Amino acid sequence: MKRRCFALILATLMVVMLAGCGDNGADDDRINIKIGTVTSENAPVSQALMRMKEEIEEKTNGRFYVQLYFGGQLGGEQEMLELTRVGDIEMTTSQHLNVSGTIGELAALESYFMFDDYDHAFRFMDSPGGQAMLDAYQQMDLQGMGFFPTGFRQFTNNKRPIETVEDLQGLKIRGYSPVQIAAWEALGLNLTAVNWNELFTSMQQSLVDGQESALSSIYEQKFYEVQDYISLTSHLISSDILVCNQAWFDSLSPEDQELITEAVENAVQYHRETLVEQEEAYVQSFEEYGCQVNEVSQETRDEMKKIVDEVVNPTIVEMAGQETFDLVQEWAEKTRE
Numbered sequence: 001m002k003r004r005c006f007a008l009i010l011a012t013l014m015v016v017m018l019a020g021c022g023d024n025g026a027d028d029d030r031i032n033i034k035i036g037t038v039t040s041e042n043a044p045v046s047q048a049l050m051r052m053k054e055e056i057e058e059k060t061n062g063r064f065y066v067q068l069y070f071g072g073q074l075g076g077e078q079e080m081l082e083l084t085r086v087g088d089i090e091m092t093t094s095q096h097l098n099v100s101g102t103i104g105e106l107a108a109l110e111s112y113f114m115f116d117d118y119d120h121a122f123r124f125m126d127s128p129g130g131q132a133m134l135d136a137y138q139q140m141d142l143q144g145m146g147f148f149p150t151g152f153r154q155f156t157n158n159k160r161p162i163e164t165v166e167d168l169q170g171l172k173i174r175g176y177s178p179v180q181i182a183a184w185e186a187l188g189l190n191l192t193a194v195n196w197n198e199l200f201t202s203m204q205q206s207l208v209d210g211q212e213s214a215l216s217s218i219y220e221q222k223f224y225e226v227q228d229y230i231s232l233t234s235h236l237i238s239s240d241i242l243v244c245n246q247a248w249f250d251s252l253s254p255e256d257q258e259l260i261t262e263a264v265e266n267a268v269q270y271h272r273e274t275l276v277e278q279e280e281a282y283v284q285s286f287e288e289y290g291c292q293v294n295e296v297s298q299e300t301r302d303e304m305k306k307i308v309d310e311v312v313n314p315t316i317v318e319m320a321g322q323e324t325f326d327l328v329q330e331w332a333e334k335t336r337e
Helices: 002-023 044-059 077-086 104-110 118-125 128-140 178-186 196-204 215-220 246-251 254-289 298-320 322-334
Strands: 031-036 064-069 091-095 142-157 172-175 190-193 210-214 229-245 292-295
Touching (some): 031 077, 044 142, 077 229, 091 142, 104 298, 104 322, 128 322, 172 178, 196 210, 229 246, 229 254, 254 292, 298 322
Parallel strands (some): 031 091, 172 210, 229 292
Antiparallel strands (some): 142 210
């Protein structure tokens, strides 16, 4: 607790210092919107936030000034969520997989193989089911504004391509959460705790056979340099969620609320388009490097889902509640084509 409080104090001081450096004699009448994110400036999420910044400033003729802090300049994800909650910054990005322990309802998004493809996931995000997940942040005095997916999580390893459930048997991969560990153990894998920043070396030294993450992570962390096989399981979608301080947003005029909401929606749409294009480029880069990339069949994915659901869904219900779990499942089905 003391360590977390100290980290929050440091993050708050950083906000004050960076805000002061960033004003450069700015007009005191401007309304500043400070947005923090752990993603790098070149990440697709950050590029979308820059588009949002441009739109807000242009449509308000500079009356709003958006300050973006990339790469965890203001602290880690939990610190920035707290900074947003107390009003030291106005917005931040939150990875739902990292917050479900605090906001149990978000665990409903951790059901494996819930979406057929990106179009299906996007339709869900635009549905009442998706809105319920955004509204779940209200218990922290926050409001979810929009989904910015980092991508479907895919499977990499050094032993063999994954084409059947049997191909997973005995592989050793990184485990990072109770739900994730239970899911892969049910499929016959061995899970071991490995820090994210030690994962590259662990795979390089064959301490683990592989891992599962979004293609953007595989690319940015250069996992493809130490992994021979990349199997597109698309078993779970990871998403950053842009959240704002609820009291701050409520203090804005209806016109400004509409303007910001529209800018977020446009940024979401831009991000969706660039995400799909970027992933195609990632796959091409992996293949050019020498990795074998294969699409896992729907038949195999359905078999994996049947096995995993029996183990994982009861835990998700315990975390999210039966009503929330049923709502998300209902809209995942309704948005399926």
